[in-house]
Amino acid sequence: MNTRREIKSLGLLSVLDEEPPSTKLSVPGMARERKCRNVDVTTVNNDKTKAFRSKYFPEVTDQDWDDWHWQIKNRIRTHMRIREILKLAPEEMILLNSERAKLPAGITPYYMSLLQADDANHPLRRCVIPTVHELQCGPGEADDPLGEEGDSPVPGIVHRYPDRALLLVLDFCSTYCRYCTRSRVVGHGDIKPTTERLERAIDYIRATPQIRDVVVSGGDPLMLANSKLDWLLSRLRAIPHVEIIRIGTKVTTVLPQRINPALVRVLRRYHPLWMSLHFIHPEECTPEAYRACALLANAGIPLGSQTVLLKGINDNVETMKELMHHLLKMRVRPYYLYQCDPITGSAHFRTSVEKGLEIIQGLRGHTSGYGVPTYVIDAPGGGGKIPLMPEYVAGREGDDLILRNYQGELFRYPDPAGKKKTPC
Numbered sequence: 001m002n003t004r005r006e007i008k009s010l011g012l013l014s015v016l017d018e019e020p021p022s023t024k025l026s027v028p029g030m031a032r033e034r035k036c037r038n039v040d041v042t043t044v045n046n047d048k049t050k051a052f053r054s055k056y057f058p059e060v061t062d063q064d065w066d067d068w069h070w071q072i073k074n075r076i077r078t079h080m081r082i083r084e085i086l087k088l089a090p091e092e093m094i095l096l097n098s099e100r101a102k103l104p105a106g107i108t109p110y111y112m113s114l115l116q117a118d119d120a121n122h123p124l125r126r127c128v129i130p131t132v133h134e135l136q137c138g139p140g141e142a143d144d145p146l147g148e149e150g151d152s153p154v155p156g157i158v159h160r161y162p163d164r165a166l167l168l169v170l171d172f173c174s175t176y177c178r179y180c181t182r183s184r185v186v187g188h189g190d191i192k193p194t195t196e197r198l199e200r201a202i203d204y205i206r207a208t209p210q211i212r213d214v215v216v217s218g219g220d221p222l223m224l225a226n227s228k229l230d231w232l233l234s235r236l237r238a239i240p241h242v243e244i245i246r247i248g249t250k251v252t253t254v255l256p257q258r259i260n261p262a263l264v265r266v267l268r269r270y271h272p273l274w275m276s277l278h279f280i281h282p283e284e285c286t287p288e289a290y291r292a293c294a295l296l297a298n299a300g301i302p303l304g305s306q307t308v309l310l311k312g313i314n315d316n317v318e319t320m321k322e323l324m325h326h327l328l329k330m331r332v333r334p335y336y337l338y339q340c341d342p343i344t345g346s347a348h349f350r351t352s353v354e355k356g357l358e359i360i361q362g363l364r365g366h367t368s369g370y371g372v373p374t375y376v377i378d379a380p381g382g383g384g385k386i387p388l389m390p391e392y393v394a395g396r397e398g399d400d401l402i403l404r405n406y407q408g409e410l411f412r413y414p415d416p417a418g419k420k421k422t423p424c
């Protein structure tokens with residue numbers, strides 16, 4: 001889709017009108033906000049980004065670079081543009097030249113600045129640059145492995161767990177992840193956040209009193225204009241049985257410029273509002289990402305992280321520990337570590353389950369408990385998330401339970417009450 005039409009269809013241009021990235025602002029309080037934003041952001045550009053900007057966007061002002069609308073409008077999407085910036089490997093060139101890729105390519109200039117230009121195995125690069133491996137369908141893979149379509153009573157709602165519902169508001173993301181679970185629907189421009197469509201989904205939530213927790217996702221829901229987001233959140237908050245609203249987003253990682261005081265002012269009206277942020281590698285934890293998380297945390301929004309375990313990208317204890325430590329410093333509680341879902345063409349991203357267990361074992365006891373996410377498999381076919389833990393119960397001897405600690409040492413715990421329940 002044409003970028004300008006795409007942006008217009010999402011209502012982003014109306015936000016440009018509301019909050020123009022210029023000095024014309026005359027809304028009380030906004031001038032101060034604008035100034036704060038500029039000072040904040042320009043002082044936190046990381047070194048890689050600075051070098052990238054001076055090479056590829058030398059004329060772009062700080063004000064434009066720090067404007068999320070500018071980042072969206074200047075996303076890097078075509079083979080030719082990607083090739084100007086990265087030295088492509090043969091397996092990358094083949095798919096970039098192909099019409100057969102299910103998920104489009106789209107990368108914000110900011111996230112592109114974090115990629116290694118001459119290394120096709122660079123972890124962040126592997127997440128966003130398509131490769132020929134996406135065309136191979138491995139055993140057990142499917143376009144909708146989690147069976148979301150089967151749990152969708154109305155368009156835009158996935159209702160799997162009795163008290164929670166997933167609201168998919170649009171199919172647009174600023175940057176597309178090649179391992180995306182929803183690559184069957186994301187990025188095609190078919191799911192638009194029209195009022196009519198959203199009203200239907202909200203009606204379903206309103207008519208279903210057992211739903212106490214709504215996860216607003218997509219695509220990336222923070223690609224909505226502030227006014228649309230405000231409208232959506234106010235409608236959800238007006239439903240008496242909706243206790244918690246959660247937003248799932250990747251903008252803190254790929255478009256931290258989206259987190260600005262104007263957005264935070266909208267979000268903080270709808271507490272209790274939680275956010276799940278998507279980080280996969282320590283190199284994403286830039287000063288820009290730190291700043292974005294600080295703005296959200298300072299607004300009282302509890303932050304959790306969702307990380308997908310990815311082969312050759314973050315599948316070792318050191319990388320994962322470094323990421324978890326960054327998240328804790330950013331006031332983001334590591335929440336889930338996902339085994340990569342068996343979506344079509346994802347085999348090159350998937351590790352064994354043993355690898356995931358090994359990583360959890362390497363974290364538990366070796367760092368603070370807050371830094372250990374729950375490792376889960378989202379069961380194919382719609383079974384929901386199933387947690388996986390290394391085995392810490394070594395057995396039972398008489399009245400004692402035999403436990404293994406993080407160093408592999410065995411300890412006895414008196415547990416006569418459990419004797420009948422766990423015979424061994």
Ligand code: SF4
Nearest residue numbers: 173176177180219250
């Ligand atoms: S940001 Fe989320 S929805 Fe968008 S492509 Fe990445 S994983 Fe998929």
